[in-house]
Amino acid sequence: MAADGFRPLNEKLLVEYIKATPSLSFKLGVGEESADFVIKEVGDGNLNFVYIVIGSSGSIVVKQALPYVRCIGESFPMTKERAYFEALTLKEHGRLCPGHVPEVYHFDRPMSLIAMRYLEPPHIILRKGFIAGVEYPLLAEHISDYMAKTLFYTSLLFRGTTEHKQSVAEFCGNLGLCRLNEQFVFSDPFKVSHFNRWTSPYLDDDAKSVREDDALKLEVAGLKTMFIERAQALIHGDLHTGSVMVTSNSTQVIDPEFSFMGPMGYDIGAFIGNLFLAYFSQDGHADQENDRESYKTWILKTAENTWNLFNVKFTKLWHENKDGSGEAYLPEVYNNSELLLQTQKKYMKDLFHDSLGFGATKMIRRIVGLAHVEDFESIKDDKRRAYCEHRALEFAKMLLKERHQFHTIDEVVSAALEVPGKTFW
Amino acid sequence: MAADGFRPLNEKLLVEYIKATPSLSFKLGVGEESADFVIKEVGDGNLNFVYIVIGSSGSIVVKQALPYVRCIGESFPMTKERAYFEALTLKEHGRLCPGHVPEVYHFDRPMSLIAMRYLEPPHIILRKGFIAGVEYPLLAEHISDYMAKTLFYTSLLFRGTTEHKQSVAEFCGNLGLCRLNEQFVFSDPFKVSHFNRWTSPYLDDDAKSVREDDALKLEVAGLKTMFIERAQALIHGDLHTGSVMVTSNSTQVIDPEFSFMGPMGYDIGAFIGNLFLAYFSQDGHADQENDRESYKTWILKTAENTWNLFNVKFTKLWHENKDGSGEAYLPEVYNNSELLLQTQKKYMKDLFHDSLGFGATKMIRRIVGLAHVEDFESIKDDKRRAYCEHRALEFAKMLLKERHQFHTIDEVVSAALEVPGKTFW
Ligand SMILES: Nc1ncnc2c1ncn2[C@@H]1O[C@H](COP(=O)(O)OP(=O)(O)O)[C@@H](O)[C@H]1O
Ligand SMILES: Nc1ncnc2c1ncn2[C@@H]1O[C@H](COP(=O)(O)OP(=O)(O)O)[C@@H](O)[C@H]1O
Ligand SMILES: [Mg+2]
Ligand SMILES: [Mg+2]
Ligand SMILES: [Mg+2]
Ligand SMILES: [Mg+2]
Ligand SMILES: [Mg+2]
CATH class of the missing domain: 3.90.1200.10 (Aminoglycoside phosphotransferase (APH), C-terminal lobe)
Incomplete structure (x- = not known):
């Protein structure tokens, strides 16, 4: 982990993160010991990493911003603080128009990580x-x-x-x-x-x-x-x-x-x-x-x-x-x-x-x-x-x-x- | 003095302030003991207090913002932080166009006080x-x-x-x-x-x-x-x-x-x-x-x-x-x-x-x-x-x-x- 508390996740590290984050494990219906949930990285966007996490009693999407532009690569640095502004606006727009904005469950600023509602299929x-x-x-x-x-x-x-x-x-x-x-x-x-x-x-x-x-x-x-x-x-x-x-x-x-x-x-x-x-x-x-x-x-x-x-x-x-x-x-x-x-x-x-x-x-x-x-x-x-x-x-x-x-x-x-x-x- | 370090000045308190501020006393050519300088409040503007200070070897203008609008009175509160923005802009505009902006000698943020060049008569x-x-x-x-x-x-x-x-x-x-x-x-x-x-x-x-x-x-x-x-x-x-x-x-x-x-x-x-x-x-x-x-x-x-x-x-x-x-x-x-x-x-x-x-x-x-x-x-x-x-x-x-x-x-x-x-x- 960097001095600023940031750690780029992958599927494996995300499992640990969720286990260590009670609000998320609770949502997914998993205890500290079990690992009965599946994770899939689905980011098809230009910038970030997006994971779908499905547990026994719930599901979430976890999005993490890395300090560069994904579609160009590490050669194009980009502040991961963008996750902060994304979370801010998701919450504000969500408050103003809850019917058309996914709910934010959890935001971790040092980790540039947002957990939100999984927009389940057929979305x-x-x-x-x-x-x-x-x-x-x-x-x-x-x-x-x-x-x-x-x-x-x-x-x-x-x-x-x-x-x-x-x-x-x-x-x-x-x-x-x-x-x-x-x-x-x-x-x-x-x-x-x-x-x-x-x-x-x-x-x-x-x-x-x-x-x-x-x-x-x-x-x-x-x-x-x-x-x-x-x-x-x-x-x-x-x-x-x-x-x-x-x-x-x-x-x-x-x-x-x-x-x-x-x-x-x-x-x-x-x-x-x-x-x-x-x-x-x-x-x-x-x-x-x-x-x-x-x-x-x-x-x-x-x-x-x-x-x-x-x-x-x-x-x-x-x-x-x-x-x-x-x-x-x-x-x-x-x-x-x-x-x-x-x-x-x-x-x-x-x-x-x-x-x-x-x-x-x-x-x-x-x-x-x-x-x-x-x-x-x-x-x-x-x-x-x-x-x-x-x-x-x-x-x-x-x-x-x-x-x-x-x-x-x-x-x-x-x-x-x-x-x-x-x-x- | 208020907890934030602010003290509204008058002619008498300004004398003390100047004596306690070496850069200003030096400019005016006065020692700690002497008081050989004259002060006159000339504020004819709408908002603030302005003092002309003339010493033996120099002169300055001191402007202080009080936490209200002078021409309306204490019933119309107005942040004295305006002095901070005035000083900021005097310095920036002064840097860009020194010929047409008076030089800032001293800025005291807690006191909302700016000391600047005295634009002497016939100005x-x-x-x-x-x-x-x-x-x-x-x-x-x-x-x-x-x-x-x-x-x-x-x-x-x-x-x-x-x-x-x-x-x-x-x-x-x-x-x-x-x-x-x-x-x-x-x-x-x-x-x-x-x-x-x-x-x-x-x-x-x-x-x-x-x-x-x-x-x-x-x-x-x-x-x-x-x-x-x-x-x-x-x-x-x-x-x-x-x-x-x-x-x-x-x-x-x-x-x-x-x-x-x-x-x-x-x-x-x-x-x-x-x-x-x-x-x-x-x-x-x-x-x-x-x-x-x-x-x-x-x-x-x-x-x-x-x-x-x-x-x-x-x-x-x-x-x-x-x-x-x-x-x-x-x-x-x-x-x-x-x-x-x-x-x-x-x-x-x-x-x-x-x-x-x-x-x-x-x-x-x-x-x-x-x-x-x-x-x-x-x-x-x-x-x-x-x-x-x-x-x-x-x-x-x-x-x-x-x-x-x-x-x-x-x-x-x-x-x-x-x-x-x-x-x-
Ligand atoms: N809340 C969500 N529910 C389901 N899928 C999502 C959700 N958020 C993102 N995705 C999937 O991840 C992809 C990338 O997400 P996006 O937020 O657009 O990332 P980027 O900022 O990299 O473009 C989306 O195109 C979508 O397929
Ligand atoms: N640097 C200066 N030199 C000479 N006179 C000044 C100076 N600054 C202000 N004054 C005098 O003080 C008056 C009020 O100053 P001003 O900065 O306009 O205050 P306000 O913000 O209250 O309008 C001016 O109209 C001018 O007569
Ligand atoms: Mg996108
Ligand atoms: Mg995006
Ligand atoms: Mg004026
Ligand atoms: Mg008229
Ligand atoms: Mg003014």
């Missing part, structure tokens, strides 16, 4: 559901609920500035993870970087076009600055479809280790942008049994519903709390319903455009940057994958540059339908 | 110079220098995000002072508040018009949110003409106790807005000897020069440091001069509009809010004062609502010339 990662072509009728309803509650209640629309600044100061500590996003989302894809990769040689021109598109880079400038400067709410910070686990009637958001006080549009955009990635990847998964056409329609409908339901729910929370403790818009100033309506419309319009901008940026980085998504990666044929990725990229570039022209999410969806194809075969 | 508060009708030919040159350097070097255009987030976290501690601005600049003037006052009965309708102008309040909403959420640079936070001391060839910025990581436009707007207040007050100071017409022209020219010089200097610093450590716009991304130019133009355009918005808001609060300015207060005749204040208010309201229509500061100045008068006699 799977949403992205895998999209690849398999599974519809989740409640997804938009649930995720809009999660976003509306977590973002509203941690913003100045609900909080006073004292609580706000305390959160801002605290989450400044999660700098290392913020810097990862700054680099891999907002910078590397737009310049030559040995971290970048793409489906070569087919997308060589596409990658180059991103690096040489001045209008695009002008827009990214504003978004990157907003990402760093603007403390609007406690955002998840990594809300792609790989951070959501689902069944037909459950939607659970995991992995908020990138969380900080940032712009709301970054979360909303991450989710909707990843829906569009799923949409554009479908042509790569279509086969003779399933042309995926109706599934594509469902995905787009889900994107539409996600924004529209979010808009309704967020605004409803605002109305319900307009005379509350929020210090942005005092009721004595915003004292008539027409003015409040105008204020809300302006706020939601700006948030819509922020979301489109961040969403498009996150789409781009998944195609020409470091970390790609399984939606495309699982398309074995390079040319077919290139076809899908090219369309997604064209759409994202257009959206980033033209986002202020869009007034409703329906218009965005219509634009997605009209992206021309380019065949590489 | 006077700029606002008093404006009332007397004195021209300062170097003012725009100097203040634009101060703003360009302090804002540029503490922004992401020069700093990396690590240093940026450290500052953000640290200055979240200056919450109490930020909250004062939130209330007295962005909220109270736009609602019924017993803190508000104005030249009654003449401006009763004007005050009411501010409280009932929905379009105005819609704009204020965005600015207030930006003030709280956006950590763009280490701003002074109270850069009105009462925080600047001048002679014909010296310009010194004092009193940054409201400083925090906030939007740059708040400082630029504060200064330019106060120039406009000075301008509109001149009709109240005109007499048979001096119609103040040429002086008014000089003030407006100074407003123009201030923004234009700031724009040039800030952009120059950006160019000089474009390959430096700033992490907002990486040189590998913003890699051609046309793109860099576009990015800068967009940045400066937004900053211009932010400055106009904040400047106008600060003008409004000085006419219908709690703290008024001597420019108007010193106009003894109520009707004449109301005439001046009414025009300033009309201009500010227009500017706040229409600011995005203005492309250059010259256009703003032209608009100031055209504000119609309303006579109350």
Whole structure:
């Protein structure tokens, strides 16, 4: 064990850890002597180690952060304090939206270790559901609920500035993870970087076009600055479809280790942008049994519903709390319903455009940057994958540059339908 | 002395304090025994106590924060930790722009006490110079220098995000002072508040018009949110003409106790807005000897020069440091001069509009809010004062609502010339 109390675990050491931690052994139903529980490492994410532990009377998931980025290796150090911020946000978002966040059972800061509810089968990662072509009728309803509650209640629309600044100061500590996003989302894809990769040689021109598109880079400038400067709410910070686990009637958001006080549009955009990635990847998964056409329609409908339901729910929370403790818009100033309506419309319009901008940026980085998504990666044929990725990229570039022209999410969806194809075969 | 080491001083106790503080007695040229120095309390500001101390071989100014707001009284508690943030910013801004910030000799945190350079006569508060009708030919040159350097070097255009987030976290501690601005600049003037006052009965309708102008309040909403959420640079936070001391060839910025990581436009707007207040007050100071017409022209020219010089200097610093450590716009991304130019133009355009918005808001609060300015207060005749204040208010309201229509500061100045008068006699 290091002087700071940290010890990287493996299956064997985790057994010892659990035995020495009464609250966990109790949960699993094991005594000090017996070892009647099974452990499996399942981390398929980019950064950390995740163990499923199943005992005789219960189960847990144990997640540990190591002091480097797993998918790159020990050559890329990364503070393990990220586990502290993940635990903090899991608890805060869980308090605000218990239906869609797994419960935290135990947090050990020196060990950078979180024990939480095991999201048991048939829960799977949403992205895998999209690849398999599974519809989740409640997804938009649930995720809009999660976003509306977590973002509203941690913003100045609900909080006073004292609580706000305390959160801002605290989450400044999660700098290392913020810097990862700054680099891999907002910078590397737009310049030559040995971290970048793409489906070569087919997308060589596409990658180059991103690096040489001045209008695009002008827009990214504003978004990157907003990402760093603007403390609007406690955002998840990594809300792609790989951070959501689902069944037909459950939607659970995991992995908020990138969380900080940032712009709301970054979360909303991450989710909707990843829906569009799923949409554009479908042509790569279509086969003779399933042309995926109706599934594509469902995905787009889900994107539409996600924004529209979010808009309704967020605004409803605002109305319900307009005379509350929020210090942005005092009721004595915003004292008539027409003015409040105008204020809300302006706020939601700006948030819509922020979301489109961040969403498009996150789409781009998944195609020409470091970390790609399984939606495309699982398309074995390079040319077919290139076809899908090219369309997604064209759409994202257009959206980033033209986002202020869009007034409703329906218009965005219509634009997605009209992206021309380019065949590489 | 309180348990925290704090003791409110008066002239007599300050003598003891100085004798017990070698660095200060040395500076003043006094031994432990002698008391050959004179002390005078000169605090004319709103919050603190300021003593001028003149010894046989030197002089200092000693400023102490008490745990309440001086101009309201002990009924309005305010953390004396503000002195800590004032000292921090005096030192940081002083390092970045030593020519326009008084040197800090000594800081005592438990005592909330700062000893700094005495800005000796003929230094006077700029606002008093404006009332007397004195021209300062170097003012725009100097203040634009101060703003360009302090804002540029503490922004992401020069700093990396690590240093940026450290500052953000640290200055979240200056919450109490930020909250004062939130209330007295962005909220109270736009609602019924017993803190508000104005030249009654003449401006009763004007005050009411501010409280009932929905379009105005819609704009204020965005600015207030930006003030709280956006950590763009280490701003002074109270850069009105009462925080600047001048002679014909010296310009010194004092009193940054409201400083925090906030939007740059708040400082630029504060200064330019106060120039406009000075301008509109001149009709109240005109007499048979001096119609103040040429002086008014000089003030407006100074407003123009201030923004234009700031724009040039800030952009120059950006160019000089474009390959430096700033992490907002990486040189590998913003890699051609046309793109860099576009990015800068967009940045400066937004900053211009932010400055106009904040400047106008600060003008409004000085006419219908709690703290008024001597420019108007010193106009003894109520009707004449109301005439001046009414025009300033009309201009500010227009500017706040229409600011995005203005492309250059010259256009703003032209608009100031055209504000119609309303006579109350
Ligand atoms: N609470 C949980 N219940 C079930 N599986 C989980 C849970 N948390 C994580 N997992 C599994 O572990 C994987 C990685 O977890 P994640 O928190 O995303 O780690 P990383 O930060 O490395 O991306 C997830 O994709 C999921 O398959
Ligand atoms: N360094 C200085 N040299 C000379 N006079 C000063 C100095 N600092 C403050 N003063 C005088 O004291 C007054 C109040 O100081 P200030 O720092 O503005 O206090 P407050 O925070 O209470 O507004 C100023 O208006 C000025 O007249
Ligand atoms: Mg993950
Ligand atoms: Mg993760
Ligand atoms: Mg002052
Ligand atoms: Mg002050
Ligand atoms: Mg007055």
